[in-house]
Amino acid sequence: MLSTGLPQGAVPKLERPGPLRDRVYEALLELITTRALRPGQHLVESELAGHLGVSRQPVREALQRLNTDGWVDLRPAQGAFVHEPTEEEADQLLTVRTLLEAEAARLAAADAGSAGISVLQELCAEGEKAVAADDVDAAVALNARFHTKIMELAGNAVLAELAAQVDRRVRWYYTPVARQRGQQSWIEHRALIAAISDRDEQRATQLMREHTEHTRRSYHGRAKD
Numbered sequence: 001m002l003s004t005g006l007p008q009g010a011v012p013k014l015e016r017p018g019p020l021r022d023r024v025y026e027a028l029l030e031l032i033t034t035r036a037l038r039p040g041q042h043l044v045e046s047e048l049a050g051h052l053g054v055s056r057q058p059v060r061e062a063l064q065r066l067n068t069d070g071w072v073d074l075r076p077a078q079g080a081f082v083h084e085p086t087e088e089e090a091d092q093l094l095t096v097r098t099l100l101e102a103e104a105a106r107l108a109a110a111d112a113g114s115a116g117i118s119v120l121q122e123l124c125a126e127g128e129k130a131v132a133a134d135d136v137d138a139a140v141a142l143n144a145r146f147h148t149k150i151m152e153l154a155g156n157a158v159l160a161e162l163a164a165q166v167d168r169r170v171r172w173y174y175t176p177v178a179r180q181r182g183q184q185s186w187i188e189h190r191a192l193i194a195a196i197s198d199r200d201e202q203r204a205t206q207l208m209r210e211h212t213e214h215t216r217r218s219y220h221g222r223a224k225d
Helices: 020-033 045-052 056-068 087-111 114-132 136-154 157-197 201-220
Strands: 072-075 079-082
Touching (some): 020 056, 056 079, 087 136, 087 157, 157 201
């Protein structure tokens, strides 16, 4: 077991062709987002390099970029650590998410066709199965896909671009409360689908506001990692 907390072989070796530092960045960001690398965890360059099957240089470059993007803290004479988000940081981002997704729900209710609604229903069914199986990783991924699909159905490219900028951090904050939200989250998704299917813009907006607010409150009330 590495001190990074990742079991040997848990992450596949990265392919050599292409911009390796970008691949290392994406691999580390995914591990942080899913909390395989947990907030406050010490990140040792040599161990991460060995785990990913690369030299230390692309790992160092990736950590510097992650620091610039706010995912990693570089501390003098101590090294790199996964950033520990403050309650204020989380609150600000989840509040912005509510604004973006409430508008997306309204636009989706105005424009979504039967094909798009069918996709939402399929994602919801898969999410319910993941919750029943206590598969948190799958539930988090399906939750993200569900919300991304609503953003897609909204048909506003600028709104989608803004949402994409906060998507990874939303997943980061949602992961520790996914089990707590559990089936209730998907019940709320079902209600959203019904409102969108009925083309009820006002109800879709209100339901999405309530849904995202429930997640925000769950995050602030969670048991600490």
